[in-house]
Amino acid sequence: MKKKIVYVPLDERPCNLDFPQEIFKFSDLDMVVPGPEILGVKKTPANHEALETFLIKETKGADGLVISVDMLIYGGIVPSRLHHLNQEELVKRLAFLEKIRFGNPNLVIYGFQLIMRCPQGNSSDEEPDYYKECGREIFLSGHYKNKKELGIITPDEEKQYSKLKIKKEFLSDFLTRRQINVSMNIMTLELLEKGVFDFLVIPQDDASEYGYTAIDQERVRDVIRAKRLMLKAYMYPGADEVGCILVTRMLNHFHGRKPAVYVRYPSPSTPFVIPCLEDRYVDVTIKYQIAAAGGITVPSLADADLVLLVFLGATKMLFHPNNVPSRDVDVLCNFSESVVFAQHAIAQGCPVGVADLVYLNGGSLDLINHLESAGLTMKVAAYSGWNTSSNSLGTTISQAMNYLYSGNTESHQAFLAKRYLEDAGYCGSVRAKVAERLKEYGMDYFNVKEKTGIASRMVFEELEKFAAEHLPSIYDSFEIDDVNLPWKRMFEVGFTVRKKDRK
Structure with a gap:
């Protein structure tokens, strides 16, 4: 029941x-x-x-x-x-x-x-209006204050701290709300x-x-x-x-179950990377998220109910999904071996979740190509690569744990396809392409004027092109519909994905 x-x-x-x-x-x-x-x-x-x-x-x-x-x-x-x-x-x-x-x-x-x-920057899109004027300075005031209280501020930072000029009423409003x-x-x-x-x-x-x-x-x-x-x-x-x-x-x-998760990385140093916009090693956050979801981490495939493959550079998370060669990924990591391991685990009957953390705010085309080449795109239990490391991890862990109970349902397939299309497609490629064309229509990144219209149509067209070129296993089986920009800006997107009618 x-x-x-x-x-x-x-x-x-x-x-x-x-x-x-x-x-x-x-x-x-x-x-x-x-x-x-x-x-x-x-x-x-x-x-x-x-x-x-x-x-x-x-x-x-x-x-x-x-x-x-x-x-x-x-x-x-x-x-x-x-x-x-x-x-x-x-x-x-x-x-x-x-x-x-x-x-x-x-x-x-x-x-x-x-x-x-x-x-850390000047933008009032989701903050008070004054943050557009002095957001960076407000961030730095907290950064220097914290370091000074800890006794680790450098002389140069102390000098920069003293030079900060923030209107008293702005800082007061911000700090009062924080309090x-x-x-x-x-x-x-x-x-x-x-x-x-x-x-x-x-x-x-x-x-x-x-x-x-x-x-x-x-x-x-x-x-x-x-x-x-x-x-x-x-x-x-x-x-x-x-x-x-x-x-x-x-x-x-x-x-009444605590799923056992085996976490695997592409480089021995990857667990010690601190992702962008976060404050601790990725391995620490992963263990928190698994525990928060009601699971436990285990040391081997033999002990596991599922595998979490974490794709992230050897020393850092890259700030933009530009998909250009990087020594941190191409030399110091071994994505190929991780994908081979995924094939092995799946063949053994152990579901695999893929957390794509290579870039902040978008999936890795290189990883997508690995999965497509291995025939694993739609065989994994989960994939996610949107926004922050923690956003992607939580989405992947949730998909994978639900897969343990529900299996390869039609809704699982649709959501998995959607994650590739949105995270690698929209966030990793399409968003930037469409944003470059907005000016000719009197729009910009933070204001496309409507949820559905010119911008959303361009997004749909570019997503179709991306899927046809990079995700043939999805393009042949799924269709995209109802594309919208829920906050009338380019940062997030909404759309539905469903199986194509084969009649």
Whole structure:
């Protein structure tokens, strides 16, 4: 019998709202999500009253709840960076979860709540308006402040720190919101301690080694340690993949199983790479994500239920998916041997998930060519290579673990094909090509004016070309439809993939 799961996403973008529904479509979970009339759009927050009404209704008799605390109290990920809500109102919204727990004591509740990010560049696309003017300086103020407090700031950095000029009202607004948000992180931990949550992930959105996110992380970690919540509250880099990971944990919980994962790398030094926009070795984050999903890591194929192949350079993650030769990948890594190992594992009946972490913000054409040459493109249990390392890892792990239960269903095939088309196709190639042509239509990267129209048609045409040239195994069997740009910009894309009608 299927278990009813209520899922409240971080926001309404496909990666947060659609991915979990697509991955677990034919699983043992019956997922219920808020409708578009409840969820907000980018900087417009969700309808809080409607969300509470939805939760009261749908959690009665439900078996599980996976909830973004940021959606509940702020109205979504971007509103969490913009809001002017007072703490009293936020505490009231958070306390609503106690009502949910009281109404259904047997409900399994997994939550996630971000540590607010501090982007490194000047852009107000997802930040306050002033971030376009002084975002870089705000980031550097936190970077230098953190290093000074740790006693590791250099004389040159000290000099640069003293030269920073940020309008007082801008910095005050930013830091006041950070203070409120980290206080809410701590109050959420108190609900975990009281038993309102069963498990909690506190992801660091676009983390960096030093800065305001690192400072806030230390405050939150101190509380986790003081309350001895280390096994119930995980904190690691990530954001948009956590919904998938926690739904996976729910699936494993109801199956009473801890999938064993053998992690394999293309170079002996790859586990020690710190990916872009993250603050720790990739191997550390991978083990957090597997554990957060309800699995364990094991040392060999013989011990494994599934294999996670991690494709990443020997010393670094490359910043742009330009698909040009790189010594870090071509010389210091051995992708060919990893793909041969995948063939061996699959022949032994062990599913293989592929995490494409070569580039930030896009898949590797070289890796795609390896998989196509080996005939493995549609035989693996998972593939992902979009945005950050953690985003890709969480999506891959969720697909692969669900595959253990559901197998090679039509929905699995469609989502797998979509990942290649979106991650390697759109993010790795098509997005840049279309962006170069926007100016002639009076558009730019951050404003294509509409969800569907000229830009989305160009995306469709370029995706078709990419699939025909680089993914023949997908082009021959699947078709793309409903291409849209959900935030009317080029960064993310939405579309559907389905099997071609062979009549």
